[in-house]
Amino acid sequence: MEEGNYGNIHNNQYQRFSSKSAIPFFIIGAFYVAWVHFGLGGIRPDHHLFIWGLLVLYFFNKTSREIVLSFGFILIYWLIFDSIRLIPNYIINPPLHISEPYLAEKAWFGVSTAEGILTPNEYLDKNFTYTFLDIYTAIIYLAWIPIPLIFSFYLFFSKQRVKMVNYLFGFLAVSQVGLIIQFIYPAAPPWYVDKYGFTENLDIPGNPGRLIEFDKYFGTHLFEGMYSLNANVFAAIPSLHCAFPIILIFFSWKYKFRKWLIFGIILMFSTWFSAVYTYHHYIIDVICGVATALITIGIYQFLMTTKVKIWLEKYGKAVS
Numbered sequence: 364m365e366e367g368n369y370g371n372i373h374n375n376q377y378q379r380f381s382s383k384s385a386i387p388f389f390i391i392g393a394f395y396v397a398w399v400h401f402g403l404g405g406i407r408p409d410h411h412l413f414i415w416g417l418l419v420l421y422f423f424n425k426t427s428r429e430i431v432l433s434f435g436f437i438l439i440y441w442l443i444f445d446s447i448r449l450i451p452n453y454i455i456n457p458p459l460h461i462s463e464p465y466l467a468e469k470a471w472f473g474v475s476t477a478e479g480i481l482t483p484n485e486y487l488d489k490n491f492t493y494t495f496l497d498i499y500t501a502i503i504y505l506a507w508i509p510i511p512l513i514f515s516f517y518l519f520f521s522k523q524r525v526k527m528v529n530y531l532f533g534f535l536a537v538s539q540v541g542l543i544i545q546f547i548y549p550a551a552p553p554w555y556v557d558k559y560g561f562t563e564n565l566d567i568p569g570n571p572g573r574l575i576e577f578d579k580y581f582g583t584h585l586f587e588g589m590y591s592l593n594a595n596v597f598a599a600i601p602s603l604h605c606a607f608p609i610i611l612i613f614f615s616w617k618y619k620f621r622k623w624l625i626f627g628i629i630l631m632f633s634t635w636f637s638a639v640y641t642y643h644h645y646i647i648d649v650i651c652g653v654a655t656a657l658i659t660i661g662i663y664q665f666l667m668t669t670k671v672k673i674w675l676e677k678y679g680k681a682v683s
Contacts, residue, residue, distance in 0.1 A: 377425035380617055384428070388421055395442070403419040403449060409592065413441070431462060433501040433519055433682040437512075440538055447542070448594035451550040453565060459597055461551040462561045468645040482555040484642050487574070491640075499636035501577035501586065505629065507607050514623065523556060523618075525679030530614045537606050537659040544655060545598040552599040554642040571591030572642035604654035606659070608634050613660050 378384065392414070399410050406414075419439075420427040431438075453459045465482065473480040481489070511534055518527035554572035569590035571578070578586050608631035615624035638644035645651075666672065 375428065377428075379422055379424075385422075388557065392418070398446075399683050403446065407592070412615045420493050429682050430519065430585075433524060434515065434528060434531065435459040435514075435678075438574075440535050443539070443542070445594055451549075451565075451599055452546040452595065455546050456549060459549050459551060459563055459565065460600075461556065461563065464550050464645055464647055465556050465561075467552070472646045481547045482553065483590070483639050483646055484557075487640050488642070492576075496640060497573065497576040497580065499633075500640045501574050503630070503633045504574060504604065504638040504643070506632070506640055507587075510611065510614055510630065517623075522683065524683045525676050526614070526618050528679040528682070530610070530651045533614060533659065533663050534607065536663060537610050537656055538603060538664070539548055539603050541606060541652070541655045542595075542598075544651070547594065548600055550600040551597055551599045551646055551647075552643050552648075555597075557642060564681070566599075567596065569596045572640050574643075599644055599648050601651035601655040602638050602648040602654060603655070605631075605635055605638055605644070605649045606656035609653060610659070613656075631641035 394568070396406070396414065397407050417431060419429045422428070468482045474482055474483060474486040476486065476489075478489075511531075515527050515531060518524065518530065543579075548614050552572070554570050558570065559567075571586035571590045574586040574590075578584055608627055610629035612624060612631060615627050635649050636647055638652075639646060
């Protein structure tokens with residue numbers, strides 16, 4: 364495809380139901396619905412929301428269609444994340460590592476108490492559990508979903524869409540680097556050891572850990588419902604929750620967004636604490652998450668010396 368045509372992937376003369384826009388959408392949509400129905404065992408309520416949401420956005424108006432096209436990397440992320448439930452990581456590369464992370468955490472970061480050496484999770488649970496922290500860490504831990512979207516929408520509506528697709532490419536890249544590590548080393552989170560000990564019990568849903576306190580306080584089932592649908596239960600190492608803010612910080616620094624940079628730093632430290640406080644990760648997992656983000660940034664910087672940089676620029680211009 365020539366650059367001139369590529370840069371005008373959606374006609375300036377918006378046509379809601381033109382064959383060039385509608386046919387590819389419905390073909391891709393049909394393949395996706397077939398995959399979910401036959402491959403993943405049926406269409407869940409979140410699939411209905413996803414499918415109908417995309418349908419409305421794509422045909423509502425020119426701007427909403429541009430949003431769908433701009434968020435291509437997020438759509439790919441959702442497809443991959445949802446599909447990994449088909450073959451869990453502990454089946455691809457057994458065994459499930461339960462005691463190793465726990466004992467390593469005690470050896471490296473254990474806290475000496477009258478009851479013996481405790482992991483930081485256990486120590487916080489016994490000494491620093493406050494309603495304020497339950498609410499704060501729950502909000503922070505939930506932020507990994509809306510914050511990347513808010514940052515992306517900021518870039519979208521401020522007409523900085525080349526920067527937007529670069530950021531979302533980085534977001535997708537760190538998630539996939541992390542996913543590879545999670546499949547190489549399936550690891551149980553702290554809440555698993557607290558609930559099941561070192562006994563291997565693979566046929567369990569995800570668990571909200573200490574995030575359940577937020578649900579109890581407000582009388583909701585937000586985190587309980589969210590984690591019951593988790594497609595990757597044994598993915599404690601690395602912590603992608605702790606990696607995502609670093610990607611935000613990197614692109615905020617790269618594009619000189621001072622306020623976003625400050626916000627990203629606050630979010631980063633808050634997420635690190637929340638991951639441990641909520642019983643979802645050990646400090647080891649946090650460190651691995653940081654390393655994953657730094658590795659991904661290195662990969663991104665290398666790719667920016669290749670034709671990938673040109674492709675991302677074309678993509679950004681095409682949805683502008």
